[in-house]
Amino acid sequence: MTLEDVATPGVETAGPDTSVEVLADTMAxxxxxxxxxxxxxxxxxxxxxxxxxxxxxxxxxxxxxxxxNDVMTPDPRTMNVNEGILELTNAMCRDEVRRMPVVDxxxxxxxxxxxxxxxxxxxxxxxxxxxxxxxxxxxx
Numbered sequence: 001m002t003l004e005d006v007a008t009p010g011v012e013t014a015g016p017d018t019s020v021e022v023l024a025d026t027m028a029x030x031x032x033x034x035x036x037x038x039x040x041x042x043x044x045x046x047x048x049x050x051x052x053x054x055x056x057x058x059x060x061x062x063x064x065x066x067x068x069n070d071v072m073t074p075d076p077r078t079m080n081v082n083e084g085i086l087e088l089t090n091a092m093c094r095d096e097v098r099r100m101p102v103v104d105x106x107x108x109x110x111x112x113x114x115x116x117x118x119x120x121x122x123x124x125x126x127x128x129x130x131x132x133x134x135x136x137x138x139x140x
Contacts, residue, residue, distance in 0.1 A: 001084065001085055002081065002082050002083065002084055003079055003080070003081050003082070003083055003084070003085070003088060003102045003111070003113060004081045004082065004102075004111075006085065006113055006117060006118075006121060007081065007102040007110065007111030007112060007113050008111050008112050008113070008114075008117065009110065009111045010111075011036055011101065011102075011109055011110075011111055011112040012026055012027075012030055012032050012034070012035045012036065013035065013036045013037070013038045013109060014026065014035050014036075014037055014038070014047075014068055015037065015038065015039065015068070016037055016039065016044065016045065016067065016068050016069040016072070017067050017068070017069065018035075018037075018067060018068045019066070019067055019068075020047075020052055020055065020056070020063055020066045020067065020068070020070070020071060021063070021064075023035050023047050023052060023068060024049075024052050027049055027052075033048055033049045033099070033114070034046055034047060034048045034049070034099050034112070034114075035047050035068070036076070036101050036109050036112065037068045037069075037072045038109055041106075041107075041108035041109065042103070042107045042108055042109070043076055043078055043101045043103065043107075043109050044072075044074065044075065045068065045069070045072030045073060045074045045075070045076060046072060046073050046076040046099065046101065047068050047071055047072045047073075048073075048099070051071045051072065051073065052071060055070065055071040076097075076101055077091060077095045077097060077100065078100065078101045078102065078103045078107075078109075079091060079100050079101075079102055079103070079113075080102070080103060080104075080105070081102050081103065081104055081105075081110055081111070085118070085121075088100060088113060088118075089118065092115070092118075098114060098115040099112060099113070099114045099115070100112065100113050100114075
């Protein structure tokens with residue numbers, strides 16, 4: 001199974017000059033926890049809901065003038081759409097990230113995989129395995 005099979009397509013993106021207000025509105029309207037910041041389709045940063053919350057409470061911060069460029073994590077780690085889930089989970093663990101943008105061969109964002117996505121997948125797979133165990137177990 002490759003990331004093409006599990007990545008959420010239609011990931012929310014914005015440019016580096018997008019205001020934090022627009023980013024927050026996008027996250028609220030789309031019920032997502034992050035926006036991938038792109039230039040020419042390639043990821044240059046990522047802004048999470050946590051980034052927005054923390055940035056607005058910095059001592060000298062003025063949320064009215066802040067942009068994605070001010071609060072994003074630059075150069076986010078990405079995974080190629082043809083890589084596998086094991087490579088993804090290894091990278092997420094190593095890099096201590098909960099979200100991973102997925103890119104195509106040209107480096108353009110084509111989706112995202114989150115920790116929540118992986119937990120849902122694991123629950124479904126464990127349910128399948130439980131079905132096998134139940135089918136092969138003697139009745140009690």
